[in-house]
Amino acid sequence: DAKTTQPTSMDCAEGRAANLPCNHSTISGNEYVYWYRQIHSQGPQYIIHGLKNNETNEMASLIITEDRKSSTLILPHATLRDTAVYYCIVRAFIIQGAQKLVFGQGTRLTINP
Amino acid sequence: DTGVSQDPRHKITKRGQNVTFRCDPISEHNRLYWYRQTLGQGPEFLTYFQNEAQLEKSRLLSDRFSAERPKGSFSTLEIQRTEQGDSAMYLCASSPSPWTSSSGANVLTFGAGSRLTVL
Secondary structure, three states: OOOOEOOOEEEEEOOOOEEEEEEOOOOOOOEEEEEEEEOOOOOOEEEEEEOOOOEEOOOOEEEEOOOOOEEEEEEOOOOHHHOEEEEEEEEEOOOOOOOOOOOOOOEEEEEEO | OOOOEEEOOEEEEOOOOOEEEEEEOOOOOOEEEEEEEOOOOOOEEEEEEEOOEEEEEOOOOOOOEEEEOOOOOOEEEEEOOOOHHHOEEEEEEEEOOHHHOOOOOOOOEEOOOEEEEEO
């Protein structure tokens, strides 16, 4: 699996857009970019994933660069409840075997009032 | 559907005791995972079931650890002769068969975890 690099921590003001970057320069053509987040004392929560096109759902938008070497998770209107550790994970889609997501240290996002 | 349930949420035990954690996955999910997370680190993969078959185990899973999923529904993770180094959050996750995923990606749904403290 390709290695990912994320900033250790970020701050964002409540109501503003939070933009979380992730570098994955060794990503392969069949590897997806996944984003999960973990709010304190809870299990990780799936946010969004993408292969090469930009994606949007009710939680966030995912912007993947054309060369796929980096991506940005966008929380359009951050709230205090978005304070969490955000993990960017690169993983190939598999049919057989375990989906062993490899979690790094993630980015600790703090939303300030 | 109430999501992935784990029990107990917290367990404090003395070194050398045995502990067991239970996970109830989302009912239609045939894949079940156990992860371990220590303070300040991301979750680490321990083991994986497809239905009742345990198909993969991490090297992190020593012989004091055993996991079962006898009827392909709930799963248990037992730790025998606990050590202080076993103190961690034990997370369970489930996912559907990839053939049922409309997007072709395998997305895991995690439970809230069972926090173990070994004194």
